[in-house]
Amino acid sequence: MSSFLEELERHAHDAPAELDRWLDSQSIPHVDGRSVTFAFHGQVDSIHLRHWIFGLPSSQAFTRIPGTRLWHLSMQLPENSRMEYKLEIARGAARQLVHDPLNPAQAHDPFGGNSVVYGAGYEVPSWTNPDPETREGHLEEHEIASDVFGEKRPFQLYFPARYRTMRRYPLLVVHDGDDYVRFSNLKTVLDNLIHRLEIPSMVVALIQSPDRMREYADDPRHAEFLVRELVPLLERRYPLLAQPSARGLMGASFGAVASLAAAWRYPSFFGNLMLQSGSFVFTDVGQHDRGPVFDQVVRFVNEFRDNPGRPSERVFMSCGQYESLIYYNRSLYPMLQQTGMQVRFSESRDGHNWENWRDRLREGLSYLFPGPLWYVYE
Amino acid sequence: MKRTPQERIQSAASPFAAHSGDGTTTRPRRVLLLGPQRLQPTLDQAVEALGIRGRIAAVTAGWEEREGEDQELSAHLGGRSFNLKVWERGEDVYARDRELHVAVRERNEKLRVAQELYQLRLGHLLAAAREILRKGQPMGFQKIYAAEGTSAIESIRTLDREHLARIREQNEEFYERWKPWQRELVARHREELARMLGEAELLCIAGGHVTILLRRLRLFGVLDLLDEQPIIAWSAGAMVVSERVVLFHDDPPQGAGSAEVAELGLGACKGVVPLPHADKRLELGDRERVALFARRFAPDICPALVPKTRLDWHGQRWSAQAGTLQLDPSGQLVEAGA
Numbered sequence: 001m002s003s004f005l006e007e008l009e010r011h012a013h014d015a016p017a018e019l020d021r022w023l024d025s026q027s028i029p030h031v032d033g034r035s036v037t038f039a040f041h042g043q044v045d046s047i048h049l050r051h052w053i054f055g056l057p058s059s060q061a062f063t064r065i066p067g068t069r070l071w072h073l074s075m076q077l078p079e080n081s082r083m084e085y086k087l088e089i090a091r092g093a094a095r096q097l098v099h100d101p102l103n104p105a106q107a108h109d110p111f112g113g114n115s116v117v118y119g120a121g122y123e124v125p126s127w128t129n130p131d132p133e134t135r136e137g138h139l140e141e142h143e144i145a146s147d148v149f150g151e152k153r154p155f156q157l158y159f160p161a162r163y164r165t166m167r168r169y170p171l172l173v174v175h176d177g178d179d180y181v182r183f184s185n186l187k188t189v190l191d192n193l194i195h196r197l198e199i200p201s202m203v204v205a206l207i208q209s210p211d212r213m214r215e216y217a218d219d220p221r222h223a224e225f226l227v228r229e230l231v232p233l234l235e236r237r238y239p240l241l242a243q244p245s246a247r248g249l250m251g252a253s254f255g256a257v258a259s260l261a262a263a264w265r266y267p268s269f270f271g272n273l274m275l276q277s278g279s280f281v282f283t284d285v286g287q288h289d290r291g292p293v294f295d296q297v298v299r300f301v302n303e304f305r306d307n308p309g310r311p312s313e314r315v316f317m318s319c320g321q322y323e324s325l326i327y328y329n330r331s332l333y334p335m336l337q338q339t340g341m342q343v344r345f346s347e348s349r350d351g352h353n354w355e356n357w358r359d360r361l362r363e364g365l366s367y368l369f370p371g372p373l374w375y376v377y378e
Numbered sequence: 379m380k381r382t383p384q385e386r387i388q389s390a391a392s393p394f395a396a397h398s399g400d401g402t403t404t405r406p407r408r409v410l411l412l413g414p415q416r417l418q419p420t421l422d423q424a425v426e427a428l429g430i431r432g433r434i435a436a437v438t439a440g441w442e443e444r445e446g447e448d449q450e451l452s453a454h455l456g457g458r459s460f461n462l463k464v465w466e467r468g469e470d471v472y473a474r475d476r477e478l479h480v481a482v483r484e485r486n487e488k489l490r491v492a493q494e495l496y497q498l499r500l501g502h503l504l505a506a507a508r509e510i511l512r513k514g515q516p517m518g519f520q521k522i523y524a525a526e527g528t529s530a531i532e533s534i535r536t537l538d539r540e541h542l543a544r545i546r547e548q549n550e551e552f553y554e555r556w557k558p559w560q561r562e563l564v565a566r567h568r569e570e571l572a573r574m575l576g577e578a579e580l581l582c583i584a585g586g587h588v589t590i591l592l593r594r595l596r597l598f599g600v601l602d603l604l605d606e607q608p609i610i611a612w613s614a615g616a617m618v619v620s621e622r623v624v625l626f627h628d629d630p631p632q633g634a635g636s637a638e639v640a641e642l643g644l645g646a647c648k649g650v651v652p653l654p655h656a657d658k659r660l661e662l663g664d665r666e667r668v669a670l671f672a673r674r675f676a677p678d679i680c681p682a683l684v685p686k687t688r689l690d691w692h693g694q695r696w697s698a699q700a701g702t703l704q705l706d707p708s709g710q711l712v713e714a715g716a
Contacts, residue, residue: 133417166443198631366631374625375640377614377654378416378440378585 004030004037005072012068016041019070028102029117036077036117038062039102041070044089049073050097051085052351053322059088081119081349082356083322107355108183119349127192128185128358134195135161139187139206144233148225155230157238158187158204160194168239170202170246170369173226173270175216175255177206183354189361197373198366203238205230213293216251216258218300223262227269244271245313248368252276252357257297263311264304271313272368276357277320280328301328308339315343316364318357320350383572386603387565392553393596394546406693408608409647411616411683414585414654418685419454424610425580434458435578439465439594440586440614451584459582462574467567468594475563478556482593485552489545489641496541497638503534504636504670511666531673538639538674542622545642549596558597572603585613585654588625592618592641601644609646616652616683621645624675626653628661637671647691651675653705656682665709672705680705681714689714 011022023041030037040047040062047062062071077083084107086097099106100115107116137160143152156177160169180186186206193199207230209215215222226249235242249259249270256278263270281294282301288294315336319329326347333345344367350356381389410424425434436452436459438445445465452459472479507530515523558564575581581604583591591614595601601609601619611619626637653660661667662682672680679696681689681704688699698704698714706712 162444164443193631362631370632372587373627373630375589376440376585376587377617378414 002032002035002037002074004032005074008037008039008070008072009065012065012070016069023102026102029100031077031118031120033120034076034078035074036119037072037074038087038100038117039070039072040087040100041102042089043069044071044091046090047071048088048090049075049085050088051083052353053083054324054326054351055322077117077119078349079119079121081322082116082122082351082359083119084114084116084351084353084355086114107353109354110179110183114353116355125359125362127196127362128189130188131192131195134191136191137161137163137187137194139181144230146225146229148221148229153207153225155208156181156206157234158190158206160201160203161191162201163203165239167201168241170200170248171231171234171240172202172204172248172250172272172365172369173230174204174206175249175251175258176208176212177204178208179354180252180357181206184358184361186358186361189358189365193362193365193371197371197376198362199369199371202369203234203240205234212254212258214296216254217293217296218257218261218265219296220265222258223265226262227266231269244268246271248272248274250274250276250364252354253279253352254297256280257300260304260311261300264309267309267311268313270311273312273315274364274368275315275317276360276364277318277323277325277352278329278332279325280332281325282328282331301332305335308335310339310341312341314368315341316346316367317343318346318348318360318364320348320352320356322349322351325352380576380605383569383576383603386572386575386605387559387568390559390599390602392557392559393599393602394550394553407604407606407646408693409619409691410608410610411619411647411650411652411681411689411691412610412612413683413685413687415451415454415612420686420688421451421582421610421612422454422456424688425455428580428608428610430580430608432458432579433460433577434580434582435575436461437464437581437583437591437595437600437615438586439468440584440588440591441465442587442590448584451582455582460574460578462571462600464571464594464598464600465590467571468597471563471567471597475561478558478561478564481552481556485548486593488548492541492544492548493638493640496537496544497636499537500534500636500638501634503530503537504634506530507534507670508666511670531670534674541639542642545639549642559599564598568598568603571598571600575600575603575607578607580607581609583609583611583615583619585615588614588617588623589641591615592623592644595644601646612683613654616654617643619644619646620650620652621648621678622651624651626671627659628664628667637674649678650689650691650696651678651680652683652689653680654683656705657684662705662711668705668711669707669709672707672709676707679714682711687714 028039049060062073064071089096103115105116106113140157143154146153194201247270251259256275259273280301281298288298319326336343438448448461510527510530617623620643623641623643625640628635687702690697702714703711704714
């Protein structure tokens with residue numbers, strides 16, 4: 001038994017207020033090497049840990065210390081892991097998913113967020129947090145009248161600090177751009193990486209789709225929108241380098257599918273692709289089991305595997321080892337290499353979430369757009 | 379003795395025909411190297427220490443298209459400075475003298491290829507040296523390890539010297555063939571620069587892109603147009619006034635982070651490898667890396683030019699402001715000039 005578990009048992013019979021005070025003074029979940037122990041104090045009938053680590057049972061039961069209201073669960077968590085989770089509390093027939101009340105660490109996403117536990121050795125990268133020395137870029141709201149979609153589409157533009165119209169900049173287009181800013185600190189990351197000269201000053205277009213599950217799943221209108229409408233408009237209006245090597249397209253999950261699909265339909269237009277946790281589900285034989293929303297994705301990936309061409313020049317792929325998509329991404333990696341593109345693939349001990357995508361931004365962006373770090377000393 | 383602008387222009391046909399013949403200037407002068415100036419400027423104190431009361435010429439060519447945005451610098455110097463606009467002059471020359479521009483690009487391409495080949499060899503030599511030095515010195519084998527470690531570092535030093543010789547060769551060839559200082563546009567800018575520098579008591583060189591700064595200063599032979607006025611330089615400016623430009627970063631997001639010799643410096647001061655932002659770019663707590671760096675570039679000193687530090691070249695010797703540290707072959711940081 002771990003020493004922390006022994007301590008839990010020792011305090012389990014304390015008066016409730018005293019026990020709560022002691023729990024508050026502890027770092028919970030308690031990480032010790034490769035082991036993590038969760039705890040919960042309260043009047044419940046059962047409690048389960050719900051997580052999204054592919055390969056482990058997604059629901060794991062806590063054990064009550066007999067005669068008390070203190071519950072605990074221990075499990076293995078490899079070094080440098082990040083795991084997002086919720087607690088499922090049952091009182092009678094009622095079940096409720098809640099954040100871990102003893103854990104202040106939370107990650108956010110469009111659906112609300114989760115508690116998060118860090119394995120030994122994991123640290124939130126410093127470049128994801130605001131740095132007082134960093135010169136800040138700014139975001140502007142824009143819209144484009146799209147003939148392809150027959151409506152106006154809003155988007156944001158990121159301009160780097162010290163943006164000057166007499167200089168020409170690379171352009172990065174980001175799917176689910178608002179979410180990247182809100183949940184992956186993209187603006188802060190861009191500010192920091194540009195300030196540290198790890199990537200060049202660049203203009204970034206942050207786009208959102210009102211129907212991403214359809215438009216990002218190899219919808220030909222979306223690719224046409226990017227290549228025939230959005231990018232040409234930006235290249236007319238702003239001092240951009242307007243060449244494939246200076247254009248990038250990026251996205252996560254379905255956004256990665258949208259990026260690869262657009263590059264496939266218009267090869268050599270985007271010289272750089274950043275594909276994070278791509279939902280690249282395919283079938284070798286038979287049907288997929290991921291529901292109708294994946295039908296278009298599977299059709300695209302199967303077609304792509306039959307006839308990949310050479311969509312781009314450089315590709316950075318990342319995927320968490322705890323995602324069910326890891327198999328598909330690992331399969332795609334050698335295939336992309338065979339097309340003659342330069343491809344880098346990075347795995348992490350993390351899941352399908354925005355902080356995983358945030359933590360890979362430095363490696364991916366600096367690979368695709370190397371900055372002047374080596375030559376500039378200001 | 380103060381020379382006329384015409385005398386300064388005519389003193390040499392090219393940076394590689396001048397003085398020592400290696401592209402560096404040998405005219406002795408005071409040179410102050412400062413830590414980065416953006417957040418904790420100490421330039422005004424350094425100017426004061428030199429007793430400068432008159433006008434100050436400034437070079438901000440390393441900032442490239444932002445060269446003219448020197449209002450903060452000017453204000454810091456009490457409005458006494460004027461910008462030599464060396465980057466803008468280069469743009470003017472390259473836009474109007476296409477032949478020279480093409481020649482410069484060809485030279486730069488040759489230097490780029492030479493740099494890539496050097497990096498290839500350097501990576502292996504550094505890996506070997508690090509491996510030998512990391513193994514430490516097991517009991518009974520100290521002598522063998524020490525000898526191999528020394529030889530491994532000597533191999534790197536030899537490679538650095540060879541590479542620098544190739545860089546020199548390319549530059550000499552370029553200046554010999556194209557004689558930029560004798561071309562009309564460059565000559566006209568040099569006349570203006572000579573006149574402007576004649577009005578200055580001091581030359582300040584700010585940082586930025588180190589090879590752009592260096593090559594623009596060299597194109598116009600700015601340092602050769604000076605008399606004995608002192609120079610204050612920081613960041614990339616400090617790197618270009620030394621004898622060789624060494625690029626460095628221990629933890630870049632891509633690549634191995636191996637310090638590399640990239641160019642001949644202008645040689646206004648000797649025996650130094652300036653390391654601006656060393657606190658951010660180098661792992662100064664890693665004794666093996668620090669020791670290897672210091673041994674590789676010895677006997678040159680390798681000062682960590684962090685904010686509020688100052689190194690003073692007196693023409694023959696160095697002195698340092700208290701608190702200025704340098705990398706030591708022991709792997710530690712020691713007081714510079716101690």
